[in-house]
Amino acid sequence: MQTETKLLPFIDFHPINCSDSNEKIKVVVRFRTNDSKDIDSIQIKEDGKSVTIKRNENLRKSQTLTHRGSIRGVSIDPNIQQKTKFFTYDAVTDKEDQKFFYESYAKDNVIAFLKGYNSTILAYGSTGSGKTFTIVGDESIESKILKSNFQDSFEQKEKYGILPRSIQTIYDELEKAHEKGIKYQLRCSYLEVYNEELTDMLSRSGQNQASKKPIIQECPKKGIVIQNMVEEPVNSYKEIMKCLQKGLANRKVCITQDNSRSSRSHTIFMLNLEQIQLDQTQILSRLCIVDLAGSEKLQSNHKNRLQETKNINTSLLTLAKCITHLSKAQDKNEKKHVPFRESKLTRILKESLGGNSKTTLICAARFSDRFQEETIQTLRFAREAKKIQNELAVKIVYTEEQLLEQIQKLKQENEMLINQIFNLKKQYSQDQANNLDLISQNLTATSANTIEQINKNNKDTLKNGQSNNLKSRNDIGQQSKQTSMGIDQSILAKQYQELMSYKMRYDSLKNSSEEQIMKLNKEIQFLNQQLAKPSDQMIQEIEQTIQKLSSKYYQQEQEIQQEKKIMRDVQKVLAETQTSPMMKNQNDFQISTEDEEAARNSEDSTGCRYIECINNKLKIKKFENLFVEFEKQYSKLYLENQQSRNILQEISQRLKGINVNDFNILNESQYQMSRDHDSLVDIDDKSYNDDQLFTKSYDEQQEELFLNNLNKEINEFEKQDRQIQESIQQFSAKLNKFKVMNQRCAVEKNVNDFDSFYKIQTQSDTIIPLNLIEELGIQSKHDEEIRSPISSILPFENRGSSRRDKMKMYKNGLNSSYYGEKTPQSIFKPYNSYFNQQEITPSNRLNQSYMSNSSKFSEVLDQNLADIDLSRIENSNYDDYEDDNISENLYGNHKYQNGNQKPPHQKQLFQEENIDILNMSDITQTKRPLQKQKSMNLSHNNLSFYNESSESPQVSKLNSSDIFGINRKHSIHIGRQSLKLKNRVAISSKNQ
Ligand SMILES: Nc1ncnc2c1ncn2[C@@H]1O[C@H](COP(=O)(O)OP(=O)(O)OP(=O)(O)O)[C@@H](O)[C@H]1O
Structure with a gap:
């Protein structure tokens, strides 16, 4: 039957x-x-x-x-030798x-x-x-x-x-x-x-x-x-x-x-x-x-027999x-094309x-x-x-029940895989963060060492001039230049460490100089106090002395005034007296003892008066003597006072002079220090005394040199900083790219292979969230038209089962889909029901993206279509085989190239037999990971061959057996949507 x-x-x-x-x-x-x-x-x-x-x-x-x-x-x-074979x-x-x-x-x-x-x-x-x-x-x-x-x-x-x-x-x-x-x-x-x-x-x-x-x-x-x-x-x-x-x-x-x-x-x-x-x-x-x-x-001469043997x-x-x-x-x-066909x-x-x-x-x-x-x-x-x-x-x-069971299993597996993907993603970002932490810790540790080293260099520089220091900076600059060329994480980390160490060095120097300024300010205050102390005392003492002297003088003056008043009274009295006969002779005022006695003895009023006058005269003489004495004392005091004032003035002038100088010096130092954040002065070095500081501050030449070098260094640092920033940017861009790739790989790994992925999608009706697909950068390109390739390669006769179909296709032109909506469904007899049930799922988009990836190489492969012609077969002979005799013996006296006998023409093959079109679901059981697979894309008259594991296109010469998947190593897959939509045809080779 x-x-x-x-x-x-x-x-x-x-x-x-x-x-x-x-x-x-x-x-x-x-x-x-x-x-x-x-x-x-x-x-x-x-x-x-x-x-x-x-x-x-x-x-x-x-x-x-x-x-x-x-x-x-x-x-x-x-004599001919017999060879023994084993x-x-x-x-x-x-x-x-x-x-x-x-x-x-x-x-x-x-x-x-x-x-x-x-x-x-x-x-x-x-x-x-x-x-x-x-x-x-x-x-x-x-x-x-x-x-x-x-x-x-x-x-x-x-x-x-x-x-x-x-x-x-x-x-x-x-x-x-x-x-x-x-x-x-x-x-x-x-x-x-x-x-x-x-x-x-x-x-x-x-x-x-x-x-x-x-x-x-x-x-x-x-x-x-x-x-x-x-x-x-x-x-x-x-x-x-x-x-x-x-x-x-x-x-x-x-x-x-x-x-x-x-x-x-x-x-x-x-x-x-x-x-x-x-x-x-x-x-x-x-x-x-x-x-x-x-x-x-x-050996036979019979024509039929000869043909049979051939x-x-x-x-x-x-x-x-x-x-x-x-x-x-x-x-x-290795995988090799085997001419089974x-x-x-x-x-x-x-x-x-x-x-x-x-x-x-x-x-x-x-x-x-x-x-x-x-x-x-x-x-x-x-x-x-x-x-x-x-x-x-x-x-x-599998039976229906077993399939349902498996679908359930796949659904669970799919969910688990999606979770795994997210977990992996999470873990990845955590790992990144941890790595950054680790790097920054290392940076802190190494920057401390670098500062120490820089300080040491600076000391040497101060001693030996700044040439060494500049040299070392140049070296660092060179190093940085070299390292920034690469994108190695360790090099970048090293550069980043250096940058950090410079920053820390700046900070530490800035802090140190501020400390030093404060310290100097304190010293200035102290010096001011010290300088202020003796002058105040002296002034106070002088003032006290002056006060004493003044009060003494004032007293004496008062006494003098009183005496003068008395004298004026006396003179008045004398004037009155002189107008009297008694006062006609000045000598009369010289009272002799005899006169005095006479006067006393005379009871005459004139005599009384005379006595009184003589007393007055005596008194005046006495006052005159006192006055002279007072005047002598006054002039002495005056001189003394004058001297004290001079001393005071001299001291205060001296004080004034000292203060001005000191403040000038201190201001200079402060100015210098504030500019010299990065100065090479080791402020903690006790051996460095003020004299040196002052000498340096006032040495304009040295200062200029110092500032120039400082500026150069700063420029150099800035340059390095820029380079490092650029490298970091590059590096992070690359990291992001890797991240995306890694995630994509994770998806692919987790779904084992594309076919399993596809199968999961189709069997379980689980749709991978769109945002995940997009996040992973596997976005589809809806707009991209991929024309049916096979139609343009196939002999036209094979395109439809009926004349009407052929005419339809002819009207649609070669670019219409042979396997598209116009395709006579009978061709897909067993697959129709399956195809028609399908919907576009993210996995299809994934498929599309693979296809669009591969289509970009179609240009390169334009020429390769020419290689699909029959020349390869026509020219083939049995040269692969070890012994020429084999081909001769097996094939008679006629080798392939002689043209007497050829293997069936490829076109004949197509015409003789239907081409096997296989549903993708038929190959879902491959155990190989996706990376090993190659996806090919046939787009109008082009055949591209794209290997997912490599970035560059792999161009292969393919013959019809490769394309139509008759040999075991290659097979055709038609995306489910191809029937319904855009004439997309994906072909995968499944090399082992
Ligand atoms: N191992 C053997 N022992 C005994 N006789 C053998 C053996 N092998 C083959 N023969 C005999 O040799 C003859 C040829 O054998 P057979 O027909 O099996 O060869 P064949 O390889 O099939 O040849 P062909 O390719 O022409 O059909 C037969 O008569 C067979 O009985």
């Missing part, structure tokens, strides 16, 4: 055991047992893992010439025992398939080497399967190859699982690749083969999906064997020189298993058992090429080689020297394949 490929709603990959998840391809070399051993040139080592082969150069020459069509004989040189694999065997071979080398893959892993068994080798023998069994088995009703005897079963044995194992195991309650559904498919065409070997005859031609599609979640392929539900051993029977009957075989039933096509027997576990978890796995067509020398060789060559690319990438541990076979096997699959490669080889070259090629191929590492994961499909 033919069933359509079911698109499952939600698939997740779970590596069950991390140590198992990365596994190299297992390579087993099986030599044909019944092969003739002409010369003992091939030796399987005892360890069962390695083989040596003696290469016969003569033979090689002859073989090369022979299959190049030379009929002439080859001269064999007996190869090691997981196993090398020549045992015929099929059971042993299956259980030793293939059963593991079947068990892994049952456990939920994708699994592949691949048989490779030249024609007649034993591939079909290994996969199915010998001719008898094959014919028996073709005829049988599958009730074979034990004996017959012993000869079965891997495929029937695997079927047996699967049913044995599934029956056990069924008993445990595990439900399962097994579907069988059988494909054939013949002449680069895919044929479904289970499809019923009579059907329109052209319309039902299987199409290979690729889904990042589901892996390789083959559309239009019969997936036969098989519920029993018999049913599945019938499928095998049918396939074998349809297989293209013919008789060749080396094999009577040579397979002329690659066959892929595919089993898809859906298991529903007891907890309702649905697990999907696939087993591919591939029997490749054997490579063959081009096609076989071409696809095998592509396979070898892919393996070489993969192994080289593995060697160098170059053949149908490699496209189908993409998952098996380096992808999510447990793969065993069985390389069939022959002992016979006749096939030595083929054997060596097979051994080389096996050696390369051994390096390939696959990534295993179990595919789980």
Whole structure:
């Protein structure tokens, strides 16, 4: 029964055991047992893992010439040396025992398939080497399967190859699982690749083969999906064997020189298993058992046969090429483009080689020297394949309940993440503040040291002149200049420390000078007091003396006045007397004792009078003497007084003089000190005395020099200050930028990757606050139009499913969205319902911003579109491979560049098959962080490739396989809004 490929709603990959998840391809070399051993040139080592082969150069020459069509004989040189080659694999065997071979080398893959892993068994080798023998069994088995009703005897079963044995194992195991309650559904498919065409070997005859031609599609979640392929539900051993029977009957075989039933096509027997576990978890796995067509020398003259052989060789060559690319990438541990798309076979096997699959490669080889070259090629191929590492994961499909549960979980997780983001933000700003505190503490500590150092320098400068000091300043200036160039935080901190130390030095000097001025003022006061003290006393004493003298003088004067009054009275009396006869002679007034006696004796009044007169005369004489005496004393006192006044005046003048000088000196000092905040005077230095200060103050030259230097220093400081300020500004701007970046990274980190972020958004309906998005600088650019790119690259025929659609698109022009509103919804068949439900969420804006970021490089990539042309493929040849002979032998005498045979043209590829358009939700399960991802943007005719982790654009040459995501490493994502809105198409490459 033919069933359509079911698109499952939600698939997740779970590596069950991390140590198992990365596994190299297992390579087993099986030599044909019944092969003739002409010369003992091939030796399987005892360890069962390695083989040596003696290469016969003569033979090689002859073989090369022979299959190049030379009929002439080859001269064999007996002296030619035989080279021995050594190869090691997981196993090398020549045992015929099929059971042993299956259980030793293939059963593991079947068990892994049952456990939920994708699994592949691949048989490779030249024609007649034993591939079909290994996969199915010998001719008898094959014919028996073709005829049988599958009730074979034990004996017959012993000869079965891997495929029937695997079927047996699967049913044995599934029956056990069924008993445990595990439900399962097994579907069988059988494909054939013949002449680069895919044929479904289970499809019923009579059907329109052209319309039902299987199409290979690729889904990042589901892996390789083959559309239009019969997936036969098989519920029993018999049913599945019938499928095998049918396939074998349809297989293209013919008789060749080396094999009577040579397979002329690659066959892929595919089993898809859906298991529903007891907890309702649905697990999907696939087993591919591939029997490749054997490579063959081009010998036939038959045209069809030649073409057939070429096609076989071409696809095998592509396979070898892919393996070489993969192994080289593995060697160098880098991502490399692998040309899976170059053949149908490699496209189908993409998952098996380096992808999510447990793969065993069985390389069939022959002992016979006749096939030595083929054997060596097979051994080389096996050696390369051994390096390939696959990534295993179990595919789980969630039920609705499980999904709801997960949505709930995601919602919680989302909330937690948002909280975490805010906390981180908070912590970040706190950290910043703490750092500043720490810096300022360091500054304080170091500035104290610097001041000490400066003071020390200053002392030296005062002693030795200022040259040293200036020099040291210049040095600091130089240093500052150098440091300000950088934006290193430590350098800035150092500069800032210096600045702070200068500021502190200014402050301390200013404080010190103020202190000094106060101190000097006190001293001046004291000096004034000291100077005032003796002069006051002296003046007081003098004044007291003067007062004393004055009072004495006053007394004496009063006495004199009295005496004078008496004298005047006397004179008056005398005048009166002189007018009397008695006074006619002056001498008469001289009273003699005789006169006096006479007068006394005379009773005459005249006599009395006369006596009185004489008495008066005596009195006057006495007064006159006193007056003279007084006058003498007065003049003496006057002189003394005069002297005192002079002394007083002299003292007061002296005092006045001293005060003026002192004040002048003090004022000068104060002025000097106030200007010399930054003076180099060590004011605390006791050894520095006033004399020096005065000398300096009055030394104009020195003062000028001093002031000049001071000004220079101040200028220098200001300059440094400006530089430091600038650097700090730069630094803080940078810090802010880092801060934003850091926050953005934090968001990205916390949401694991973009896809998870997207998924969280879509699954949980939680919208990250707009302000957070804006705060983080991830603002969308609504206005920016991004035209649909794919439409301009795609061949026009592929743009619509109907003629009407095509016309619509044609009217809209190439820039209209192929995947936009005008897009025939049928293209999105499975995705429509999903797309239409979507709304624009911040995550979409995020997506847009990525796209707009990438679009800015579109200019650079204008030229790169030219590289998307077919030149790369057309010019390619098999030069990557180690030995030219391989390409020759596998491909006949025609190399790629000869143009006789080319791989399918890219355009053909597009035309042949629909392009896989995958919903973003299909790739939400990537485990890789966003930083590793690249986002590409296709904008009209440009293909840009933008790596989030680097600032510069990464321009890559891309071919169609990259763009359309058919190979495993790349896939297309269409933003949900693209259908509804602006024709935006985002393409991400998901390199591992
Ligand atoms: N290991 C083996 N032991 C014994 N006989 C073998 C072995 N391998 C192959 N043979 C025999 O060799 C012949 C060719 O084998 P087979 O058809 O499997 O080769 P092939 O690699 O599939 O060739 P082709 O690529 O042409 O199909 C058969 O007769 C087969 O029985």
